Amino acid sequence: MAIFDKFQQLAATRRAMAESGIQSINVVMDRVVSATEAVVNGRSLILAGTNNYLGLTFHPECIEAACDATRTLGTGTTGSRVANGSYSTHVQLETELADYFRRRSVIVFSTGYVANLGMLSTLAGAGDVFVIDADCHASIYDGCRLSGAEIIRFRHNDPGDLEKRLRRLGARIENTLIVVEGIYSMLGDRAPLGDIVAVKRRYPGAFLVVDEAHSLGVLGSHGRGMAEEAGVEADVDFIIGTFSKSLGAIGGYCASDHPDLDLIRYANRPYVFTASSSPAIIASTRRALGILSAHPELRQRLWDNARRLYARLQELGYRLGPEPSPIIAVRFAQREQAYALWTALIERGVYVNLVVPPATPDGSSLLRCSASAGHTPDQIATIGNAFADLKRLFGAASA
Amino acid sequence: MPTYEDILAIVTELIKPLAAAGRSIREDTDLVSDLEFDSLKVMNLIEQVEDRFDVSVPLNILPDIRTVRDFTVQLQAILGDN
Numbered sequence: 269m270a271i272f273d274k275f276q277q278l279a280a281t282r283r284a285m286a287e288s289g290i291q292s293i294n295v296v297m298d299r300v301v302s303a304t305e306a307v308v309n310g311r312s313l314i315l316a317g318t319n320n321y322l323g324l325t326f327h328p329e330c331i332e333a334a335c336d337a338t339r340t341l342g343t344g345t346t347g348s349r350v351a352n353g354s355y356s357t358h359v360q361l362e363t364e365l366a367d368y369f370r371r372r373s374v375i376v377f378s379t380g381y382v383a384n385l386g387m388l389s390t391l392a393g394a395g396d397v398f399v400i401d402a403d404c405h406a407s408i409y410d411g412c413r414l415s416g417a418e419i420i421r422f423r424h425n426d427p428g429d430l431e432k433r434l435r436r437l438g439a440r441i442e443n444t445l446i447v448v449e450g451i452y453s454m455l456g457d458r459a460p461l462g463d464i465v466a467v468k469r470r471y472p473g474a475f476l477v478v479d480e481a482h483s484l485g486v487l488g489s490h491g492r493g494m495a496e497e498a499g500v501e502a503d504v505d506f507i508i509g510t511f512s513k514s515l516g517a518i519g520g521y522c523a524s525d526h527p528d529l530d531l532i533r534y535a536n537r538p539y540v541f542t543a544s545s546s547p548a549i550i551a552s553t554r555r556a557l558g559i560l561s562a563h564p565e566l567r568q569r570l571w572d573n574a575r576r577l578y579a580r581l582q583e584l585g586y587r588l589g590p591e592p593s594p595i596i597a598v599r600f601a602q603r604e605q606a607y608a609l610w611t612a613l614i615e616r617g618v619y620v621n622l623v624v625p626p627a628t629p630d631g632s633s634l635l636r637c638s639a640s641a642g643h644t645p646d647q648i649a650t651i652g653n654a655f656a657d658l659k660r661l662f663g664a665a666s667a
Numbered sequence: 668m669p670t671y672e673d674i675l676a677i678v679t680e681l682i683k684p685l686a687a688a689g690r691s692i693r694e695d696t697d698l699v700s701d702l703e704f705d706s707l708k709v710m711n712l713i714e715q716v717e718d719r720f721d722v723s724v725p726l727n728i729l730p731d732i733r734t735v736r737d738f739t740v741q742l743q744a745i746l747g748d749n
């Protein structure tokens with residue numbers, strides 16, 4: 269097989285999408301007006317698929333902090349922290365995150381993807397075992413693969429199946445890492461973390477890693493995520509997350525009480541061999557973390573919007589993810605239905621994420637909406653009205 | 668410890684309902700090119716095999732599996748390790 273032959277299936281999918289007029293992977297935003305609005309091809313769109321949960325991307329204090337840091341520290345670090353040294357602001361952000369999570373230490377990475385790649389590939393190696401939820405994000409799969417450890421999946425959100433797999437490991441349990449997410453990125457469902465922790469406690473020696481990418485700032489009375497919400501933070505050995513969602517920037521982190529977390533930094537190739545985050549990113553993230561902690565009402569507004577949109581779409585008869593969540597996935601058996609509705613939503617001024625297999629958990633296609641604290645009640649109503657309009661137009665075909 | 672033949676019989680039985688009707692399933696049948704299994708079907712098959720033999724099949728073996736025979740051989744090795 270020639271090098272490029274393996275991409276032929278991808279080419280066929282893209283052709284089929286192009287024939288349906290779908291440009292979802294090529295959408296170019298001419299202008300971004302606010303956390304919830306952009307202009308595409310001259311048309312103003314409500315952004316309803318962004319992961320911008322707290323709507324902080326245009327917060328004046330975050331923008332000011334980023335501009336100020338650029339003026340005083342420059343546009344980039346031009347290298348890895350191990351080679352070029354850390355800026356004091358990198359270290360301050362790590363300290364602030366550690367305080368926020370009430371953990372001994374934190375490592376900051378260039379993205380959330382890199383955080384998973386770096387932590388998972390470094391924590392485990394040949395002879396170790398990952399037991400991961402089947403619906404985990406690609407960055408978790410890739411990190412596990414890069415580690416050289418054995419990778420075992422358990423059925424999504426099924427603590428009983430997890431337990432079976434831990435039991436089968438016998439004495440290898442001491443070399444085992446369990447990996448789950450707080451809120452799953454495609455269907456918006458939460459991990460039953462209390463039950464997962466109960467299983468973990470029956471198998472002493474196993475470590476638990478929770479990716480809180482979609483739950484930071486979203487769950488827990490301080491916004492620390494699913495572990496806080498479930499009251500099990502002490503049982504989570506490593507928290508991994510991203511700055512690219514509720515914090516409105518780009519970057520990733522791992523927080524832990526493990527005394528050797530700092531050692532891992534130096535063995536961590538995706539940390540050592542890539543440039544560190546620019547001063548602007550670090551500055552806006554620090555400000556956003558401060559805002560996230562000081563303003564729980566943002567979380568309240570996010571959930572009000574999420575619940576309202578979920579209820580509206582449910583009332584309209586759409587097939588949704590299993591529970592109300594800031595990620596609201598509208599599910600379709602046929603990808604052509606999702607293509608048609610995605611295009612029709614754009615025509616009605618609403619932008620959502622189009623997700624097709626194999627990126628979806630069960631082979632269905634999704635129009636993945638995400639609510640934001642930045643959405644106004646009017647915007648939430650407009651998104652709901654657009655879906656209502658399509659229900660009338662497409663009828664049964666939209667289920 | 669089940670023999671190669673025992674495992675082959677069970678694997679074949681579990682593959683049948685996942686394959687299109689009328690496809691014959693032999694040891695050299697290729698799961699992807701002959702049976703057109705996508706990743707969802709492969710994972711579904713693995714979960715059923717795991718339940719049946721009370722064993723976990725690591726994802727790491729997937730690159731070594733093309734045919735029914737490959738899968739049976741790998742399963743026999745995993746069962747032998749337990």
Ligand SMILES: Cc1ncc(COP(=O)(O)O)c(C=O)c1O
Binds near residue numbers: 381510
């Ligand atoms: C669960 C999960 N982990 C990690 C990531 C990667 O985050 P980032 O965008 O910062 O690379 C994502 C984002 O897509 C995610 O959904």
